Amino acid sequence: MCRWAAYRGDPIYLEELVSSPAHSLIEQSHCATRAKTATNGDGFGIAWYGDRPEPGRYRDILPAWSDCNLRSIARQIRSPLFLAHVRAATHGATRRDNCHPFVHGRWSFMHNGQISGFDRIRRRMESLLSDELFHARTGTTDSELLFLLALEFGLEVDPHAAIARAIATVESLSEEVCGDVLVRFTAAFSNGEALYAVRYATDDKPPTLYAAPLGNTLSYCLVSEPLNDDTDSWAEIPNGSMIVVNDRGLDAEPFLPEATARAA
Template sequence: MCRWIAYSGSPVNLEDLLYKPERSLVMQSKYSRLGVETINGDGFGVGWYSTVPRPGLFHSTDPAWNDRNLRELAALAWSGRVFAHIRASTGTAVQQTNCHPFRHDRWLWMHNGLINDFLKLKRDLTLAVDPALFPLIQGSTDSELFFYLALTLGLEKDPPGAVARAVGLIENIGRQHGVEFPLQMTVAVTDGETTWAFRYSSEGRSRSLFRSTDISALRALHPTHELLQGLSGDARLVVSEPLGDLEGAWQEVPEASYLVVHGAQAEVAPFAPIPV
């Protein structure tokens, strides 16, 4: 599987975000505590927004812990919305076009999990993608195809509904092919202004997902913590696993739910597939 983080708030230095926390994402690429695999070394990606709506992307097939270019970029880049992902392949090739996050116009998408028996389902799922979107698929992963199914089913107008419809479609096609539990997912998606994060699996045993608690309250609890003092009160993190053991810093996102983060507001709602 994989590990990812989604940050929004005041502009943060990418080195501070990706390298400096006690259990940073780069450290998790080598020593994940809550992932299916300890090592997530099959490439990585970072997506960030600056002064234009379309986000930048940096992908590499190197392990995140061993990429000098990531360190150079991170030291000199700041952003108020960052998606970062470390990959452990579930069977598709290790190549840049298979690294998350995936981008379409102003949208970013990243996924931890898999479509079970993907090769059985791939043809039927691919044929469900809008023909106008199909030529834009660059890689071979189930995660990117999942993104384009959500785009086909209305992601740009209704992200929660589109993801629910895409999940419903994947489960329906999976069960037609005899796959008992077609989907395992935590997903993050953003348009650059709002982030939606989903936790769901067909078997009801989803991969881990956490959100940060109120930064202002954390500052009061931990007045000497350097990273906390540099963040704005509306800073929010959604992560596959906590970036440290700081008391009171993290809340688990419930099973079969999704989180909406917009500015300082972070709301959780139930999630269920919509049959298609």
């Protein structure tokens, strides 16, 4: 399983999540404590928002702990909203195009989880994309394809409904093609204004997700694992939840793909 961290609030240096804490994302890349695999060495990436609508991005296939540039970049870049990810590959080769976060226009997206039987339903998923979004795909991961599917389903207009429809579609295809369904999905995504996150699984074993304020009461970080040992400051996000961090702070609401798809 991958590990990731995201932040929205007053501008901070990326190092405050990526490299400085005792259990920073770089530390988690070789010593994760709340994942099935302790090592997440199949590449890394960061996406951050600044003065332009679209995010900046830096990705590489090196393990995060061995990239000589990552610590320097994280120490110099200051941003009010950023996503950072270290990868443990489940689908897709170790190459730069498969490293998170994925970016399209002003949107960025990163994911931790899996789709059982993805190789068998991938072509059906791709067939649902417009030509524009199909040709925007550069990698081979289930994560990037889920992101593009959400864009196809209206991520720009209604992020909750779009992600819910994308996952419900995957579940329907898995049932039809494979005869069973297993989706584990913990993701963060942003349009440069709000930060969104979802924790969901069909088997009640979703990848972990925690939230904590950082600085003032309107600034929050969302992480796969707490960044320090101050356990009282970290709230575990329940399965079946969607988190929105915006100018009003952090809000949580239920996330139910099947119910949303039936109501659409």
